[in-house]
Amino acid sequence: MTFELAPLEPGLVAHVAGHSSQLETRAEIREIRWMSPVAGLWVASRRGEHAGMVERIDGIYRARNSRGREVGKFDDLDAARAAVEGNDEDRGNSRRFRLLLGGMIALNGAIAGVLAGLAVLLLR
Template identity: 40%
Template sequence: MSAVILNPTLPTVSRVTWAQPEGGFYVASRAGEFVGYVDTTADGHFIAFDGRSTPVGRYARLAEAKRAAVTANGRRRRTPLHGIDRRLHAAAAASGAIAAVLFAAAGTVVVPYL
């Protein structure tokens, strides 16, 4: 009997690459996925945006803005409505289940009379 030994490897973290499609505009991607971007203002500052195009901050240096755009995706804060959204989702699921039961019950009542 022979044993197969697998060589486990740690997952690699893809490097962020930056493209500059036009002057003053920088787009970040990681393994082909959009990560964020940085836009230059008229007064020479840099505005960083995360992967959802939400402004992260205004920076004096491009390197700071790039770092903020890339790291912003990992540290999202919960909005105050997060709990409300969760409760609404549960209420909608319960309503859907009740509707399905009523639909099935209506079918068992109507079908014998057809």
């Protein structure tokens, strides 16, 4: 059995799970949804995960990223929401963490290989 894949249109990303497939535009993937559970608090989510929040305290809108770090204080809600939506710090930190973790795993593998080689030499 062979499969032939047609190229996707620019701006589309394919997600295949099991036997079904779904296409989403890059804009949908990055889309932020806002909800206000209580007065003075707006919570952002991206694809079901917490993306940040805005709190109104003493007439000032305080924007925070998904990790709770303050990204700014603003006079209006739209500017605060834009700061949360444009904050790429979390994604950058995640990439750095994965690179660091990959390096640590590779280093540990190399050390384990050297120790195994030494053990073989010593047990002869």
